[in-house]
Amino acid sequence: MSFDLLKIRKDFPILDQKVNGKALVYLDNAATSQRPVQVIERMNEFSLKTNGNIHRATHTFANKTTEAFEQAREIVRSYLNATESAEVIFTSGTTESINLVAHSFGDAFIHEGDEVIVTEMEHHANIVPWQMMCERKGAKLKVIPFNEKGELSMDALDSLITGKTKIIAVTHVSNVLGTLNPIATIIEKAHLKNIPVLIDGAQGAPHFQIDVQALDCDFYTFSGHKIYGPTGIGVLYGKRKWLDQMPPFLGGGEMIDRVTFGKTTFNEIPYKFEAGTPNYVGAIGLGAAIEYIQSHDHSVVLKHEQNLLQFATKKLKTINGLTIYGEASKKAGVLSFNIEGIHPFDLGTLLDQLGIAVRTGRLCADPVMDHFSVENMVRSSFSFYNTLEEVEVFYQALIRLKTMF
């Protein structure tokens, strides 16, 4: 397993394009990552040769599809080092995964006066489902704040945990600040009080290896399209002891054991939580994406991503009037900033003219915008297929565009 950047970029033909007449520099990986040919071909081949609905018929295509779908589940299980594949539930993405837990765990375990803890740096997807559940149940949402560097206050966590805390939901990596949170410590602290922890891994899974047994997290969620897989597929890992006790989220096919008009009994996990025809093509694509990731030496990939982040941080810091949001000591390849006197929309528009793709706006994290008293930010985010040369092009573009204002 070697790390050959040129070879890797050949796996992502989409990167070798001109946008607005300029060589594409794709720095919006935290929004969605590009897919390697290995994933695209696997999905195409499946659609061209094997498609049939899963778990429902005896014909060859149906059986082959079921096999491929369950094989994808096993790939995810192994990637997360989960105890059993039944603990891996396929969802449409992180958002659905969190909604599932907020809804079903909330129904089973959260009552009036109980408390749920999230953090100030969560993506809306890890705030709103909990808020909705708390409103239904008359429970209270409490928030762990972060400091100016973008690091969570562990002292605050200690004081926020009470006898009424029922679950803690924390992002692995902040989608705005890039902060790699001390999730192992949080889980350890929570478990001392028997409180389960959900980790939103939408931004964590693309960069870090996850061992759910070593972490001992109760739930871990991530999206396929942020780890080189397709859109519309995601994962909810949950410990069996919780999933067994949680009621189904959606009702429909596959999730049932037996239906009569008097009473319906439900299937076992994971099927209990996979109502209707799942996105099996997406799951197969996700399996291919994970296999692709596993074909590289993770430590080398991580080192390269960290190099990109450090180089970009160093370069951008030399720009007058530029403020970086999030300078935690441990970060993933996410770099958000503003340049004084330049609106992020304007900067994003002009960068696009130079073929450079970044994210601008509120980044689905209003509380983070409020923390820094800004309306918007510009976010660049790096993937292992990005090059130091691309970071240099990005830096030069910022210098050039700054003169226009």
Added chain:
Amino acid sequence: MTIDEIQQEIIDDFAGFEDWMDKYSLLIELGNEMAPIDVQYKVDENLIRGCQSRVWLHQEYLDGTITFEAESDALIVKGLVALLLKIYSGRTPHEILASEPRFIDEIGLRQHLSPTRSNGLLAMVKQMKLYALAYEKISTKNN
């Protein structure tokens, strides 16, 4: 000048630019030169919210014409807002309803008025037309 003549003038102004940077520089300049909206109108009721940028729009109807005042927090949007005001402000409801802002397309900035761009600009044009429609109804009723 009619709305269409002013639009043509804008199109001609921009036609001279070959480099996209010059085009955007002019928009930024227009945005910078634009008189800010009166603070009393820069309020939430006048806010057209986009995910990417915000636009405030205020209007007054007097003697059969609508005067618009507007502003955006993003300069490129503000430059386009300045151009929209140039063609639509001080016009009768009928003139406003009868004319589309075709200049944006013709100066090669169509993407800024696309529904996929949440910069508030498309919503601003819609809002101006809605005001025009409302005042047109009022004036026909009064006649």
